[in-house]
Ligand SMILES: Nc1ncnc2c1ncn2[C@@H]1O[C@H](COP(=O)(O)OP(=O)(O)OP(=O)(O)O)[C@@H](O)[C@H]1O
C-alpha cells in the first residue's frame with residue numbers, strides 16, 4: 001500500500017482454537033502492520049474464569065470489548081494499520097468494533113468443530129481449556145454477508161490461509177498487498 005492509503009484494521013475473529021493468534025501474527029508480519037492480541041485486554045478476573053472453564057458472559061466481556069474498540073480507534077486515529085486477534089463472536093460486539101467503518105475489516109476463520117477441537121487438544125501453554133469450545137460455538141453468531149467478512153478456511157496450511165486473506169484484501173482495497 002502507498003503511504004497515502006487510508007489505514008486499515010483487520011479483526012481476526014473466530015472461536016477459541018480457530019487460529020486467530022497464529023494467523024493474525026503471521027498476517028501482520030507479512031503486511032508490516034502492528035499486531036495486537038485481543039486477549040491481552042481481558043481483566044485478570046476474566047482470565048481466571050476462562051482458566052477454570054467458566055464461559056464469559058456479556059457483562060464480563062464489556063470492559064474487554066471497550067479496550068479492543070479503543071485500540072482500533074487509536075490505531076486509525078494515528079494513521080496506522082493493524083491486525084487484532086479478537087473472537088468477536090456476537091454481532092453486537094462486531095458492530096461495536098466495526099462501527100460502520102469500511103476500513104475495519106473482519107476476517108473470519110472458519111472450520112469444523114472436529115478440526116478445531118483437535119487443534120485445541122494438541123495446543124500447549126494456553127489458558128483456554130478445550131472444554132470451552134462448546135460454549136464458544138454456542139455463543140458464535142457467524143458473520144452475515146452484510147458484514148462483508150473475508151472468509152478464511154482453516155483446513156489448509158497457514159501460508160495458504162495468509163495468501164487467501166491477502167488476495168481478498170487486495171480485491172477489497174483495490175490495491176495489491178505486498
Ligand atoms: N492452519 C493451521 N494448520 C495447523 N495448525 C494450526 C493452523 N492454524 C492454527 N493452528 C494451531 O492451532 C492451535 C490454535 O491456534 P491459535 O492458538 O492461534 O487459536 P486462537 O484462535 O488464537 O485461540 P484462542 O481464542 O484460544 O486464543 C495452535 O496450536 C496453532 O499452532
Ligand SMILES: [Mg+2]
Pocket residue numbers: 020021022039085
Ligand atoms: Mg489466541
